[in-house]
Amino acid sequence: xxxSPSIPLPPNPDPVLNVEITQELIDQHGxxxxxxxxxxxxxxxxxxLTELGIFSVMWSEHCAYKNTRKLLRLFPTEKKDKxxxxxxxxxxxxxxxxxxxxxxxxxxxxxxxxxxxxxxIEPFEGAATGVGGIVRDIFTMGARPILLTNSLRFGxxxxxxxxxxxxxxxxxxSHYGNCLGIPNMGGDIYFDxxxxxxxxxxxxxxxxxxxxxxxxGAATGVGxxxxxxxPGTGRDGLGGxxxxxxxxxxxxxxxxxxxxxxxxxxxxxxxEACLEMMAIPGLVVGIQDMGAAGLTCSTCETASRGxxxxxxxxxxxxxxxxxMNSYEIMLSESQERMLVIVQKGREKELEEVFAKxxxxxxxxxxxxxxxxxxxxxxxxxxxxxxxxxxxDEAPVYDQPASEPAHVAEARNWSVERxxxxxxxxxxxxxxxxxxxxxxxxxxxVWQQYDHMVxxxxxxxxxxDAGVVRLSIAGIDKYLAIANDCNNRFCHLDPYKGAxxxxxxxxxxxxxxxxxxxxxxxxxxxxxxxxxxxYHMLKECVKGxxxxxxxxxxxxxxxxxxxxxxxxxxxIDPTPVVSMVGLIDKQEHVTKSQVEEAGLKLILxxxxxxxxxxxxxxxxxxxxxxxxxxxxxxxxxxxxQDLLITEIExxxxxxxxxxxxxxxxxxLAEMLFGENKLGASLSIPETxxxxxxxxxxxxxxxxxxxxxxxxSDFLSCAESAGVQxxxxxxxxxxxxxxxxxxxxxxxxxxxxxxxxxxxxxxPHHMDSSKS
Amino acid sequence: xxxxxxxxxxxxxxxxxxxxxKDVLGISAHRVWHKDKLxxxxxxxxxxxxxxxxxxxxxxxxxxxxxxxxxxxxxxxxGGQVLGICNGFQILCESGLLPGALIRNDCLDFRCLNQNxxxxxxxxxxxxxxxxxxxxxxxxxxxxxxxxxxxxxSSLEANDQILLxxxxxxxxxxxxxAGIRNFTGNVYGMMPHPERAVGSHHPCLDGLPxxxxxxxxxxxTRPAEISS
Numbered sequence: 001x002x003x004s005p006s007i008p009l010p011p012n013p014d015p016v017l018n019v020e021i022t023q024e025l026i027d028q029h030g031x032x033x034x035x036x037x038x039x040x041x042x043x044x045x046x047x048x049l050t051e052l053g054i055f056s057v058m059w060s061e062h063c064a065y066k067n068t069r070k071l072l073r074l075f076p077t078e079k080k081d082k083x084x085x086x087x088x089x090x091x092x093x094x095x096x097x098x099x100x101x102x103x104x105x106x107x108x109x110x111x112x113x114x115x116x117x118x119x120x121i122e123p124f125e126g127a128a129t130g131v132g133g134i135v136r137d138i139f140t141m142g143a144r145p146i147l148l149t150n151s152l153r154f155g156x157x158x159x160x161x162x163x164x165x166x167x168x169x170x171x172x173x174s175h176y177g178n179c180l181g182i183p184n185m186g187g188d189i190y191f192d193x194x195x196x197x198x199x200x201x202x203x204x205x206x207x208x209x210x211x212x213x214x215x216x217g218a219a220t221g222v223g224x225x226x227x228x229x230x231p232g233t234g235r236d237g238l239g240g241x242x243x244x245x246x247x248x249x250x251x252x253x254x255x256x257x258x259x260x261x262x263x264x265x266x267x268x269x270x271x272e273a274c275l276e277m278m279a280i281p282g283l284v285v286g287i288q289d290m291g292a293a294g295l296t297c298s299t300c301e302t303a304s305r306g307x308x309x310x311x312x313x314x315x316x317x318x319x320x321x322x323x324m325n326s327y328e329i330m331l332s333e334s335q336e337r338m339l340v341i342v343q344k345g346r347e348k349e350l351e352e353v354f355a356k357x358x359x360x361x362x363x364x365x366x367x368x369x370x371x372x373x374x375x376x377x378x379x380x381x382x383x384x385x386x387x388x389x390x391x392d393e394a395p396v397y398d399q400p401a402s403e404p405a406h407v408a409e410a411r412n413w414s415v416e417r418x419x420x421x422x423x424x425x426x427x428x429x430x431x432x433x434x435x436x437x438x439x440x441x442x443x444x445v446w447q448q449y450d451h452m453v454x455x456x457x458x459x460x461x462x463x464d465a466g467v468v469r470l471s472i473a474g475i476d477k478y479l480a481i482a483n484d485c486n487n488r489f490c491h492l493d494p495y496k497g498a499x500x501x502x503x504x505x506x507x508x509x510x511x512x513x514x515x516x517x518x519x520x521x522x523x524x525x526x527x528x529x530x531x532x533x534y535h536m537l538k539e540c541v542k543g544x545x546x547x548x549x550x551x552x553x554x555x556x557x558x559x560x561x562x563x564x565x566x567x568x569x570x571i572d573p574t575p576v577v578s579m580v581g582l583i584d585k586q587e588h589v590t591k592s593q594v595e596e597a598g599l600k601l602i603l604x605x606x607x608x609x610x611x612x613x614x615x616x617x618x619x620x621x622x623x624x625x626x627x628x629x630x631x632x633x634x635x636x637x638x639x640q641d642l643l644i645t646e647i648e649x650x651x652x653x654x655x656x657x658x659x660x661x662x663x664x665x666x667l668a669e670m671l672f673g674e675n676k677l678g679a680s681l682s683i684p685e686t687x688x689x690x691x692x693x694x695x696x697x698x699x700x701x702x703x704x705x706x707x708x709x710x711s712d713f714l715s716c717a718e719s720a721g722v723q724x725x726x727x728x729x730x731x732x733x734x735x736x737x738x739x740x741x742x743x744x745x746x747x748x749x750x751x752x753x754x755x756x757x758x759x760x761x762p763h764h765m766d767s768s769k770s
Numbered sequence: 771x772x773x774x775x776x777x778x779x780x781x782x783x784x785x786x787x788x789x790x791x792k793d794v795l796g797i798s799a800h801r802v803w804h805k806d807k808l809x810x811x812x813x814x815x816x817x818x819x820x821x822x823x824x825x826x827x828x829x830x831x832x833x834x835x836x837x838x839x840x841x842x843x844x845x846x847x848x849g850g851q852v853l854g855i856c857n858g859f860q861i862l863c864e865s866g867l868l869p870g871a872l873i874r875n876d877c878l879d880f881r882c883l884n885q886n887x888x889x890x891x892x893x894x895x896x897x898x899x900x901x902x903x904x905x906x907x908x909x910x911x912x913x914x915x916x917x918x919x920x921x922x923x924s925s926l927e928a929n930d931q932i933l934l935x936x937x938x939x940x941x942x943x944x945x946x947x948a949g950i951r952n953f954t955g956n957v958y959g960m961m962p963h964p965e966r967a968v969g970s971h972h973p974c975l976d977g978l979p980x981x982x983x984x985x986x987x988x989x990x991t992r993p994a995e996i997s998s
Contacts, residue, residue, distance in 0.1 A: 171879075174879075174880050175880075178821070178880055178910070178912075179780070179782075179821040179824065179825075180782065181782020181783065181820060181821075263824070264821070264824070265779070265780050265821060265823065265824025265825075265826070266824075268779070268780055268782070268821070268824075269779055269780075356803075356805075357779065358779070446882075447879075447881055447882055447883055448879050448880045448881070448882070449880075449882060450880070450882045450910040451882055452882060452908045452910060452963070452966050453782060453783060453786065453819075453910065453966075454785065454786060455785075455786040455789055455790070455965065455966055455968075455969070455972070456971070457972075458971050460973075469969075469971045471789065471969075471971075472785065478971075586970065586971055
């Protein structure tokens with residue numbers, strides 16, 4: 001028999017408030033003893049559990065950059081040349097993303113962000129929500145997103161677990177980005193054992209907006225209403241920011257609730273509704289995405305930026321689970337939500353827009369006088385803190401650093417230990433390089449991304465840079481984007497490695513005809529509390545900062561992802577550099593593949609003489625060692641200036657930079673176009689055969705020039721102080737012939753190389769389909 | 771307005787279609803929200819690509835219940851010109867304006883590439899004389915695998931209702947079908963994206979003759995509006 005209904009208990013306002021704060025709880029929240037002391041001083045009392053959670057996420061590396069903030073100050077954040085195109089309109093750290101000027105009253109907002117740890121645990125959702133998060137950062141600025149790219153790093157592709165991660169990440173990105181209808185221009189992908197168990201998933205978005213439409217993430221105007229827009233809050237992604245700020249362990253898989261679940265359709269609605277709302281003049285005072293640390297971060301950051309207080313009531317927050325306490329609501333990282341502050345009295349205008357798109361728009365609080373962030377739940381105050389204590393007063397650390405032994409070894413390395421390659425081994429050597437998954441064609445990946453939506457794709461993924469026409473702004477200009485970072489170089493020499501990431505990225509833009517404007521960087525490193533990992537971080541930042549200053553290309557934003565560790569230690573240092581550039585005219589857009597026979601192939605930047613850190617050492621000798629190639633910023637500038645000048649003069653028909661795999665890989669890739677060309681080259685004997693053909697010396701570019709322009713081009717190169725050698729020409733024979741000195745080292749059908757290069761990744765992935 | 775471009779929640783080729791029709795072809799075009807009515811002066815409707823309602827069920831299965839669909843059916847029954855592209859094609863099939871269904875690509879992955887297509891002699895607008903024997907057009911879909919039962923398929927073939935076939939089938943479609951029309955010849959559907967192949971910055975311009983063929987009745991009524 002059923003019992004009579006029990007008498008309901010009196011409602012407990014919020015059980016979280018009754019939890020005693022123990023040392024164990026403090027440790028679990030990753031708060032250090034001295035940090036807890038600081039919290040006690042700020043509050044003048046003990047925090048409750050919700051407040052402890054708020055401090056924990058806001059003072060995590062992910063939100064507060066506590067181990068990197070001092071280093072990040074080394075980056076130039078604006079242009080020295082105030083007349084140059086690309087002036088910084090919103091600087092790094094000021095808002096959700098940086099914005100630069102691209103002329104005609106238009107600006108470009110862009111930023112890269114990591115979602116490494118979630119992707120390691122749940123690759124599909126981790127990568128998908130990585131895209132979602134960065135897209136929100138861009139449209140929060142008032143910009144219409146116009147392109148996506150990704151920098152991905154995985155372990156050995158032969159490992160079934162790595163295949164699972166790779167497939168999951170690519171389909172997560174494809175699922176989310178395609179549904180949003182933002183073209184994904186590819187990006188870069190490297191495979192290296194150092195990423196085993198800790199893949200990297202960095203997602204970039206760029207958007208376009210009018211200067212006058214730039215939005216601020218500040219809560220100003222006492223009495224202005226605070227709105228929550230987007231779907232309801234659930235328990236997903238609880239504490240994701242602190243999850244991202246510690247090492248992955250065997251038990252991390254149990255942290256699955258810390259991985260968020262994405263809904264790209266909801267994001268599409270939010271995107272359109274927000275842009276529609278922001279187009280109403282004077283309505284929006286401030287807007288911020290609820291990304292890492294969700295409601296917590298968006299309320300305290302908007303209040304802090306606005307020099308005001310803020311008060312919210314959690315009972316008014318739309319929720320899709322029952323019985324959530326204040327800790328859970330404040331720390332949830334449910335996706336596709338925004339915080340919006342509008343002009344008092346104009347609430348109806350916002351509500352109408354969101355009703356049209358069938359989205360929640362809940363009035364949850366107000367901007368207040370003072371500096372407190374006050375959170376109410378079930379009629380009681382559950383958090384009452386100075387907003388700035390969470391942002392500006394977050395602790396900053398300078399960690400001890402020491403150079404790892406292998407870096408000194410690499411400096412003192414001698415190429416003499418490696419026997420030179422014999423002419424008869426070159427064909428196999430080239431095929432081995434082309435079949436390394438880092439070098440092999442990534443068509444399998446980018447064919448899963450809609451790169452043509454929005455009608456702007458000018459150069460499809462796979463070339464040196466992705467290029468989109470700014471059609472949506474109604475202007476005939478082209479935005480180019482490239483990502484770069486060769487971890488092998490950064491591992492062996494962090495300072496030079498980071499500079500190489502920068503110059504390669506910039507060279508990729510120049511090869512496409514684009515002038516570099518600004519950088520967003522994603523610093524992926526190991527645990528900063530390990531002196532060796534911190535040394536690598538510090539040196540990479542210095543290298544990057546010096547290159548930025550030299551080229552007057554500022555950093556306008558980015559992301560830091562530390563604690564990237566696996567069983568055997570830290571990942572290789574991976575400071576991903578992403579750069580945007582501008583091309584003024586369609587005829588200056590240049591591809592890396594050549595489609596015409598009879599063109600002269602000219603090498604700029606001299607012969608390669610270095611082998612250290614090269615892919616050749618890996619594929620031929622199984623070694624990850626050596627002295628990293630020299631970087632001359634001056635020479636690099638000369639080469640790139642020449643490239644752009646001559647592209648604009650109409651002399652360069654195709655250009656491809658020599659990078660992973662060296663000269664022969666570069667040459668082969670140039671010939672992998674639709675017209676199935678061949679080429680015949682003659683190279684003088686200048687030094688070691690392996691270094692000349694497969695070395696990765698910096699500042700080299702292979703260009704195709706029509707034979708009538710070639711002598712003029714060569715003399716222009718000479719007067720620009722750039723070494724230029726004519727190597728031979730393209731032909732319609734379909735055969736690649738290379739002669740070094742008196743030796744015929746290659747006489748092979750290009751299709752043979754193409755087959756190797758094209759089939760590696762499909763072979764690995766399609767044969768393992770479950 | 772002469773050409774209405776429907777906008778469902780999740781449509782994402784609506785801007786592209788408007789750009790192709792208005793900016794490139796110079797024909798007055800506007801987007802119409804799915805909760806609104808088709809304006810009375812509408813002469814042709816494009817149902818654009820995207821992920822209507824997220825396509826979490828079968829593609830187009832929710833969009834067919836949108837308020838504007840009743841309106842669209844009446845418009846089509848009166849002989850109005852309708853073109854569904856990609857998700858638009860899926861919506862037209864789901865709502866019964868076109869026969870058959872589109873299921874997941876046989877490769878299981880989303881495919882975005884420039885696809886070679888063979889033109890069929892379907893009617894006086896869509897044929898090898900007006901369009902050429904083959905076209906190169908972008909495709910971008912995960913569910914473009916055309917299916918129909920034998921009787922539908924044989925009547926499509928017998929009545930020349932097939933517009934385009936894939937040359938090198940990317941998704942497993944029966945009879946390599948990439949695009950079809952209804953029996954009457956006023957409702958068209960295709961997986962390829964003609965609106966992405968209309969400008970000098972696009973990889974090809976083969977979308978132009980296709981869009982012009984569809985809009986021919988509109989172009990004929992008031993040619994004065996067409997900019998040069």
